[in-house]
Amino acid sequence: MSLSSRQLVEFLEEVEKNLGQRITLVAAGGTAMTLYRKKPSTIDVDLTGPAKDVDLFSKAVHLVQPGFKVDSWPNGQVFSQLLPSDYLRKSRRIKTMRNIELRALAPVDIVVTKIGRLDERDYDDIKACIKGFKLSK
Numbered sequence: 001m002s003l004s005s006r007q008l009v010e011f012l013e014e015v016e017k018n019l020g021q022r023i024t025l026v027a028a029g030g031t032a033m034t035l036y037r038k039k040p041s042t043i044d045v046d047l048t049g050p051a052k053d054v055d056l057f058s059k060a061v062h063l064v065q066p067g068f069k070v071d072s073w074p075n076g077q078v079f080s081q082l083l084p085s086d087y088l089r090k091s092r093r094i095k096t097m098r099n100i101e102l103r104a105l106a107p108v109d110i111v112v113t114k115i116g117r118l119d120e121r122d123y124d125d126i127k128a129c130i131k132g133f134k135l136s137k
Contacts, residue, residue, distance in 0.1 A: 001068050002041035005034050009095060009102075011045070011066055016099040018060035023053035024101040026091045028078045028113055032104035033125060035094045038132035044069035048087070048105075051075050078105075078113040107133035 003011070008031065026049050027035050030042035045066075048054065051074035061070050076083035083105075090106040105113070111129050114122040129135065 002043055003034065003045065003068065004041050005037060008034060008042070008045065009097075011064075012100055012102060013097060014066075015057065015060045015064050016097055018063045019056060019099040021056070022099050022101065023049065023056055024088070024103065025049045025053065025057060025072075026076075026088060027094065027102065027104040029110065030121070030125060032110050033129060033132075035102070035104050036107075036132070038128055039125065044071065046078065047072045048074070048076055048078055048083075050088070079117050081113055081116040083109055083113070107135055111135065 025047045028046040028048055030039060030044070031046045033039040034042045045068070047057070049057070049072070054072045054074045058072055073079075076085065076087040087105065087109055088103070090109065091103040092106065093101070094104050095102045107129055111126055114126045114129070
């Protein structure tokens with residue numbers, strides 16, 4: 001199943017119904033690229049954010065049972081990589097919802113995390129990210 005930007009937001013709107021407080025989430029990988037509209041869709045949801053927020057989010061997702069893969073990591077971790085401590089400050093706001101401040105990793109941080117995993121889809125995403133955001137050395 002592929003998720004468009006609209007479907008990602010709808011999923012988060014459903015999840016936030018189970019949150020009792022505001023949290024901050026930062027989209028990573030293909031999720032971030034889809035929210036930036038640099039890619040039409042993503043096959044899963046990848047998020048990071050402050051540890052307490054990620055914990056609350058994970059519990060709320062469990063109640064929703066979305067039917068697709070949702071990965072979330074604490075404190076700037078994405079897959080097995082740890083981003084610099086300023087990842088949250090460098091991230092860009094995508095949407096302010098009732099209980100979720102949705103952000104996306106800075107484009108350079110997307111590339112760094114894609115390099116860390118580096119499967120075939122990651123190669124394509126890295127190329128699209130470099131071209132779409134006009135990144136240079």
